[in-house]
Amino acid sequence: MLIEHDITDVRVGMYVVEITEPKDTFTLTKPGVLKSERVIEALRRKSVTKLLIDTSKTEVIVEPSVAKAKAPLQPPHRVSSTRPITKPNFFNQEIVRARQVFNESKDIQKKLFHNAQHGLPLDMDPVQKITTESTDLIFNNPNALSCVINIRNKDEYLLEHSVSVSVLMTMFAVYKKIDKDIVNQLAVGAFLHDVGKIMIPDRILNKPDRLTEDEFHIMKTHASYSIEIMKSTPGISPLSLEVASLHHEKLNGEGYPFGVPAEKITLYGRMISICDIYDALTSHRCYKEGYAQVKAFSILRALGDKNELDKDLVDEFIRCMGVYPVGSVVQLESNRLAIVEGHNPKDPIRPLVKPFYHLKPDHFEAGQKIDLATVTDDLIVKCVRADDYNLNMEQIIEFLAHEG
Numbered sequence: 001m002l003i004e005h006d007i008t009d010v011r012v013g014m015y016v017v018e019i020t021e022p023k024d025t026f027t028l029t030k031p032g033v034l035k036s037e038r039v040i041e042a043l044r045r046k047s048v049t050k051l052l053i054d055t056s057k058t059e060v061i062v063e064p065s066v067a068k069a070k071a072p073l074q075p076p077h078r079v080s081s082t083r084p085i086t087k088p089n090f091f092n093q094e095i096v097r098a099r100q101v102f103n104e105s106k107d108i109q110k111k112l113f114h115n116a117q118h119g120l121p122l123d124m125d126p127v128q129k130i131t132t133e134s135t136d137l138i139f140n141n142p143n144a145l146s147c148v149i150n151i152r153n154k155d156e157y158l159l160e161h162s163v164s165v166s167v168l169m170t171m172f173a174v175y176k177k178i179d180k181d182i183v184n185q186l187a188v189g190a191f192l193h194d195v196g197k198i199m200i201p202d203r204i205l206n207k208p209d210r211l212t213e214d215e216f217h218i219m220k221t222h223a224s225y226s227i228e229i230m231k232s233t234p235g236i237s238p239l240s241l242e243v244a245s246l247h248h249e250k251l252n253g254e255g256y257p258f259g260v261p262a263e264k265i266t267l268y269g270r271m272i273s274i275c276d277i278y279d280a281l282t283s284h285r286c287y288k289e290g291y292a293q294v295k296a297f298s299i300l301r302a303l304g305d306k307n308e309l310d311k312d313l314v315d316e317f318i319r320c321m322g323v324y325p326v327g328s329v330v331q332l333e334s335n336r337l338a339i340v341e342g343h344n345p346k347d348p349i350r351p352l353v354k355p356f357y358h359l360k361p362d363h364f365e366a367g368q369k370i371d372l373a374t375v376t377d378d379l380i381v382k383c384v385r386a387d388d389y390n391l392n393m394e395q396i397i398e399f400l401a402h403e404g
Contacts, residue, residue, distance in 0.1 A: 002017060016034060021050035131187040131188050135184050146321070169272055192240065200222050246268070250308040251310060252307045255273075274310070274317050330383050337357040355367030
């Protein structure tokens with residue numbers, strides 16, 4: 001798929017077709033993959049602002065200088081007492097396509113916000129296409145997108161949150177064995193649920209401090225804006241509208257915009273509330289750091305105890321995501337960090353993990369995949385966040401893809 005990207009969104013590994021802004025000022029010698037940050041920086045220095053990207057040709061590239069900094073000086077350390085899992089590199093294959101879908105979704109989301117802000121009709125064709133593609137991916141392999149939604153940029157929260165809630169809603173619905181046609185409609189509703197936020201003044205939307213009572217009142221109007229925008233858009237199903245309309249309602253009747261009582265909050269409305277809050281809790285934003293996934297689960301359960309969320313559905317959501325969700329980072333007893341790559345349904349506290357980093361001294365190191373259900377001497381100590389160790393998820397995924 002050909003997508004126009006701002007230079008600020010361009011990354012190493014993307015395939016550039018042409019320079020689109022400024023038009024006819026600079027031309028590429030030939031189309032090709034961006035091999036390094038230096039190439040991107042050179043484009044910035046030439047005041048290039050937009051590029052046409054072929055997302056189907058994206059490659060995962062780790063620059064030699066980065067790889068050298070991250071790679072251990074000694075041969076990779078292997079823990080002989082663990083039993084490796086032999087299968088193709090998850091981070092080189094499934095993740096690449098999932099990242100393409102996630103980035104395409106962000107581009108579509110950006111155009112939706114632009115149209116909504118300028119009173120233009122929303123173009124639903126790309127929304128239907130990308131949410132269907134995302135749904136198909138999740139039906140076939142939910143782990144890839146589950147991992148990718150952890151690679152986030154706090155400066156793009158508005159875009160990434162809507163995409164991630166759609167992914168989470170789809171995963172939850174697939175887990176509950178809901179009919180695929182309904183899942184697609186739920187995904188669209190979740191994709192659009194926050195489109196009204198573009199109408200909120202930036203000084204409130206991105207305020208780094210707690211909102212005042214008056215500011216919070218203005219912030220809450222985004223839900224009504226979303227409903228109005230969706231109602232005026234042809235091709236949006238009643239079910240998609242229902243999901244977006246109910247995402248801030250609470251079972252105790254104290255939600256907004258309508259204060260809907262519990263008996264009128266549908267199953268799908270209850271589901272999106274959980275997905276929305278979970279993603280907000282685990283995401284970095286300009287004014288707060290995100291929580292580790294396990295901490296977010298405890299907050300969701302507390303909200304269930306307060307009758308804001310459906311307690312039974314919260315527990316189902318946790319089972320859907322796994323005690324340690326795919327893509328989350330955990331610390332092992334062997335003093336290593338690992339990324340969760342898969343679940344063990346019969347032993348949820350012992351997932352499949354891929355070690356990638358050794359603590360004290362801190363360094364990246366290659367490690368075999370481990371099925372923690374098969375070992376007794378290297379279990380999980382706690383769920384952590386990458387930035388607790390001055391790492392980021394982009395860096396981790398690139399290392400794992402390169403390490404193979």
